[in-house]
Amino acid sequence: MIITGKTLAEQPIRIYTEAGIISQVEPIATTDTTSLPYIAPGLIDLQVNGFAGVDFNTLPLTKSGITHATEQMLSFGVTGYYPTIITNSDDNIYQLFSDFQQFKRNDAQLAQTLLGFHLEGPFISPNDGPRGAHNRDYVQAPNVSLVQKWYDASEGQLSILTLSPEWEDGLQETIEYCVAMGIKVSIGHSAATPDQIQQATQLGATMSTHLGNGCDLQIHRHHNYIWQQLAEDQLWTAIIADGFHLPPAVIKVILKAKQDQVILTSDTTAFGGMKPGRYQTHIGGDVILTEQGKLHLASNPELLAGSAKSVLDCINYLINSDLLSANSAWNKASYSPSSFMGLKNRGSLEVGQRADIVMLNKNDNGLSVLQTILAGEAVYTA
Numbered sequence: 214m215i216i217t218g219k220t221l222a223e224q225p226i227r228i229y230t231e232a233g234i235i236s237q238v239e240p241i242a243t244t245d246t247t248s249l250p251y252i253a254p255g256l257i258d259l260q261v262n263g264f265a266g267v268d269f270n271t272l273p274l275t276k277s278g279i280t281h282a283t284e285q286m287l288s289f290g291v292t293g294y295y296p297t298i299i300t301n302s303d304d305n306i307y308q309l310f311s312d313f314q315q316f317k318r319n320d321a322q323l324a325q326t327l328l329g330f331h332l333e334g335p336f337i338s339p340n341d342g343p344r345g346a347h348n349r350d351y352v353q354a355p356n357v358s359l360v361q362k363w364y365d366a367s368e369g370q371l372s373i374l375t376l377s378p379e380w381e382d383g384l385q386e387t388i389e390y391c392v393a394m395g396i397k398v399s400i401g402h403s404a405a406t407p408d409q410i411q412q413a414t415q416l417g418a419t420m421s422t423h424l425g426n427g428c429d430l431q432i433h434r435h436h437n438y439i440w441q442q443l444a445e446d447q448l449w450t451a452i453i454a455d456g457f458h459l460p461p462a463v464i465k466v467i468l469k470a471k472q473d474q475v476i477l478t479s480d481t482t483a484f485g486g487m488k489p490g491r492y493q494t495h496i497g498g499d500v501i502l503t504e505q506g507k508l509h510l511a512s513n514p515e516l517l518a519g520s521a522k523s524v525l526d527c528i529n530y531l532i533n534s535d536l537l538s539a540n541s542a543w544n545k546a547s548y549s550p551s552s553f554m555g556l557k558n559r560g561s562l563e564v565g566q567r568a569d570i571v572m573l574n575k576n577d578n579g580l581s582v583l584q585t586i587l588a589g590e591a592v593y594t595a
């Protein structure tokens with residue numbers, strides 16, 4: 214395959230792919246680049262709870278459902294993602310991991326796009342506010358033998374564990390186990406003290422999950438878990454930049470404080486990619502998805518019911534809010550998550566990388582996908 218276009222840094226290039234890999238990249242001389250499409254590496258989303266009507270946390274999962282959600286995400290430029298399993302009963306978490314692995318086994322596209330699992334909970338804060346929408350009945354202290362059991366069910370694909378270091382029991386051995394197995398430990402849904410944040414970081418936590426969300430409405434002005442996480446050099450910061458979860462000033466400050474260690478995650482749900490309207494959910498009751506893409510409880514427009522945006526929408530929010538250039542915003546959902554997860558062959562357009570490439574158009578609304586290429590094959594065309 215030969216792809217001609219310009220990078221988001223406005224450099225005209227030609228890319229050659231061979232056997233699913235980028236085999237050659239060369240600059241091209243052209244005076245008029247306006248007609249060229251943009252070319253960028255495929256997006257990688259570390260937090261996806263579902264998409265396009267499919268909820269990854271509701272049993273029974275179906276292979277057709279997971280395939281549909283994955284195909285819809287490909288149409289938004291996402292060529293790799295981490296299905297996110299949230300707080301649930303021990304058995305249901307086990308079952309969800311096993312089902313996903315079974316679907317991936319005989320499906321090349323799923324095997325290439327589902328890069329691992331993000332387990333968010335159940336070792337999170339039991340407190341209202343930090344706990345968010347997670348079911349309190351299943352929230353518990355860290356338990357290393359459960360993590361081992363789930364790691365086995367995931368066939369070693371459990372890649373990120375979001376927990377709260379406010380638990381004393383079981384915390385150290387759980388983090389140490391994760392570090393030993395290469396599972397990234399992320400702090401989230403937490404009411405931990407600054408000392409507990411620092412301790413978790415020293416034990417090996419390396420990320421904050423959707424910083425600024427899953428928090429108390431009011432916290433101490435100085436001694437709080439947000440400042441402490443921003444101050445820990447070792448922690449990368451994942452944010453939901455969908456225009457609803459964080460105000461632009463907070464995003465701006467996080468970008469300045471964390472710079473190259475910021476990762477965009479959609480935290481999208483089954484409502485991602487859906488049409489505006491009123492919907493019924495299995496746990497939260499009725500929800501409303503507005504024309505602007507805000508997903509809130511029908512009973513109270515101030516209470517968010519998760520995200521309905523793709524990570525591409527988050528990139529466009531950052532561009533349209535003048536918070537980042539198109540190139541920098543795109544990097545935070547491709548190169549940055551890839552670097553953080555230690556993926557060697559994804560996240561850039563260099564020779565030797567997988568040919569996971571997105572061709573884009575740019576107008577006043579931001580970037581839109583013209584074509585998504587997965588391992589050198591077009592899998593979506595607008």
Ligand SMILES: [Zn+2]
Nearest residue numbers: 333345423427
């Ligand atoms: Zn969450």
